[in-house]
Amino acid sequence: MPGEVSGTEGSSSRRDAAELRVSHRDRDRAVEVLRVAAGEGRLTADELDERVGAALAARTAADLAVLTADLPPEGMPQQARDVIRIDQRLGDAKRTGRWLVPRRMEIRLKFGELKLDFTEAVITHDTLHIDLDLRIGGNLTLVTRPGIVVDADDITYTRGDISIQPPADPDAPVLLRVLLAGRSTGGDIVARLPRRTPWQWLQRKPRTGEARDWRNPLGGAHP
Template sequence: MPGDSSLPEKRPDGKRFDGGSPHPELRASHADRDRVVDVLRVGAGDGRLTAVELDERVEAALAARTLSELTALTADLPPVSASGGAVLGEVKDVLRIDQRFSPVERAGRWAVPRRLELATEFCEVTLDFTQAVITQDTLRIDMEMHGKNLTLITAPGIVVDADALNLAFSKVRIHHPPNPDTPVTLRVELTGKKTFGRVVVRRPRRSPGQWLLRKPRHL
């Protein structure tokens, strides 16, 4: 109807509807919204969006009615597949690592699963989250780890919760306690059992150049 205000004024190509157009703007589906939210989370994990921008855009994505509204939310972000090689299709619900007597490392642009099962014996395990592709706000690590150390390399906004972890002849050492003023972008929950060795949570080590450029302490 000519006076129907529920019809959008423009098509996805930016042209106005002429009232008699048989092709109204396409509506977004739940799957469309979920894909955009995933791209936004990856962008925030890359440092392209602040925590406030992420919250605002996710809220707008979940409330979006049309595809053009969703497109606008990611117009200034690169496609996920072009941002470093990892794609959303590689993100697993559960990743199981079952290994003996050899080191385990996940670093660079690896896709963080929604849950990680870690079953190792005398393996040094390193999980570096500083460049990882993170598409959710919580990662649960179910551990059955005997011997050696688990090292988690984090960044601001990544919080590690080890309260539910059962320790036997082992201990947890967190070098950088979370700053209450920093929004949490990923919460890593450790559960299961760690026997012998340590769980170490730390930031990336400084390069020689960063040590030279660090600010001197005031006496």
Template sequence: MPNDLPDMRASHEDRDRAVEALRVAGGDGRLSAEELETRVESALNARTLGELAALTADLPAAPGTREVLVIRQGGGKYVQDGRWPVPARIELRTQLCRVTLDFTQAVITSNVLRIDADMVHGKLFIVSSPGMVIDTSGLNLTFSKLKIRSRDFAADARLHVELAGTLLHAKVIERRSRR
């Protein structure tokens, strides 16, 4: 639900997704009947994606959102861009591959994303959005390079990306969105 711009106006579809996530949480017993009613009313009246994100931030990923995105590829390019649902975890298993993860229009449903990487002779481009922090402390690098700008921990980060795993003759490059 939350987009890279929390002040962006919410659509009817955005509100419907938030209400559905709240109803599922209520059915699972995560919200009391009173809290469910209050949050649904707030979701229906929400004007921005940030308001919707606040209503669902303490709930599991929205229905239809994959918990794990597995990227297995040898050679070529893999691009994830546009309005794609960001899962809680990405498994990145590539060889001789250029991977681009563009978060500028991504639908972010959680404030933490873990990327488990096993990259050999490749590049990972992360196109970051405002409020995004990338933590590379879990990476094991062998003849590899990092060009990350947003390493500083921020408690109020909208999305905290945890990179972990092994890179062999690989690069991770962060690019800032141009918006």
């Protein structure tokens, strides 16, 4: 009948779509999906490296589809914003839970504190640039997890302290580099892992996002 598509024609149409050439944007989108999956523990470091390499070399839609076929569709990330600007004067602000990490942040703080909690954040690219202007009483706290590296070498400061906690697991694949630049004329910068809850202390459990030593699952010193 008119308007109907035969089975042969439908199969041909799907095959043609799968064989369409992909763009740089298509490849970048697939890489974002893979990075989110790795951040959630769905892919190992080796699998991530292998699939990212294949995504960047992909030529057709079918080449990309096979790389994410075993990942849940709800893991598909939204499009990250290029820049988020925060100008906080008096009072505190925070980003927690599954917030989408942008490519760049411009942060101005005075008599207030901003906490950026990355323990459940959705990370879709490998670098976050933060441009800082910390005035008196303006403090920045970064709560990290394994795979997040904070670099504050480009901060100039006349007052205030900078405290960057070493990574919990130096061998973890780097999911995100946070590059801090700008100035501090009276504020503090702290990068740390999540604090243990009282129950975690009693059970000797690792902090949220902290790597567990599987050779000694209860934590503490090795026998």
